[in-house]
Amino acid sequence: MESELQVFQDYIRRRDLRRTRERERILQEVFEIHGHFDVDGLYLQLKQKGVKVSKASIYRALPLFIDCGLVREVEFSEGHWHYEHIYGHSHHNHLRCLGCGEIQEFENQFLNCLEEQLAREYGYYIQNHHLQVQGFCPACRQAAGLPAASNFLKKVDNEQ
Amino acid sequence: MESELQVFQDYIRRRDLRRTRERERILQEVFEIHGHFDVDGLYLQLKQKGVKVSKASIYRALPLFIDCGLVREVEFSEGHWHYEHIYGHSHHNHLRCLGCGEIQEFENQFLNCLEEQLAREYGYYIQNHHLQVQGFCPACRQAAGLPAASNFLKKVDNEQ
DNA sequence: GCTACTATAGCAAATGAATCTCATTAAAGA
DNA sequence: TCTTTAATGAGATTCATTTGCTATAGTAGC
Secondary structure: OOOHHHHHHHHHHHOOOOOOHHHHHHHHHHHHOOOOEOHHHHHHHHHHOOOOOOHHHHHHHHHHHHHOOOEEEEEEEOOEEEEEEOOOOOOOEEEEEOOOOOEEEEOOOHHHHHHHHHHHHHOOEEEEEEEEEEEEOHHHHHHOOOOOOOOHHHHHHHOO | OOOHHHHHHHHHHHOOOOOOHHHHHHHHHHHHOOOOEOHHHHHHHHHHOOOOOOHHHHHHHHHHHHHOOOEEEEEEEOOEEEEEEOOOOOOOEEEEEOOOOOEEEEOOOHHHHHHHHHHHHHOOEEEEEEEEEEEEOHHHHHHOOOOOOOOHHHHHHHOO
8 A cells, every 4th residue: 555655655656746744744744643633722833843844834734634534623613623644544533422422433334334324325335434323421420320221222212 | 382482581581591582582483493593693683674683692591501401502614603492403413515504304213222332332321422423515526526426435445 | 977957845934723711700609 | 779790882902813015035147
């Protein structure tokens, strides 16, 4: 498989953009981060390593990484976007605790079938999906006195 | 089924808050909107009808509506949140066209099973989920010269 | 290498959604 | 009605993100 750098360089060539140290250094850093990141964290991490890049450059580079499929927006929370690199990773979804904010990642092959089903049913060409499930992790669930199950059954009862 | 107003009033009582004309007027307006809305649109719509409510009040009211299950955040796009009322509606998910921005709503009962599965597997108490599938609608797909299928198979081939 | 062309970086200023401040208003219970 | 205090409205503030401008540096042609 090509490296993320090659993917990016191909994209740059295709789009008639220019290769710059800054963009490639930002990309390298993004791929050194294990897990989610936000612009501020990325900026500080580069700063700590003595890399001089402005935030504006990060803001301008991220849409390019997203456009060529190397990065994606994970979620908007705390007033700003969180991202992750995706190249070479299998697609995963997020289970988020409303209590402590912990994020569990999970995979589910059904969602790929769902994509196919939607493609057939609506005639869409499906590109990707975002699934975020929210609830309470075991610790927060107990602290809040909630039962172990989801509120699925309750919901069905209430439905109209 | 109770009306949304009753649900809200029960919530207000339970939380020891106060009933106000503004909050109930905003709620009424939210339930008159068919489909998605954002704060600005809601504000202008009220203004056009001659209802004097400040944006601050809207921003303060929405978290209450969300907390009592009447409204939910649909998606963050164009730099701000979009909402929809949900009370009395079955839960639906969104299929969004990356070309024209059209949003198709769809339901899928499997997602409820998925919630149960996650509850068992991770010990979470599941509260809700957000699923957004992105792709190209038939018209935009043809305009872009894309095939009819999803990129599911392609993805599997590329995986690592 | 040198030159011309122009995309990009960096900085600072602007933008805009969301939040906060505070004086004023108005629920709700006594 | 009176008292208490939560809620409103208007404007100021915050802060993530975008933009304008100038200097810099890729890139292609010579």
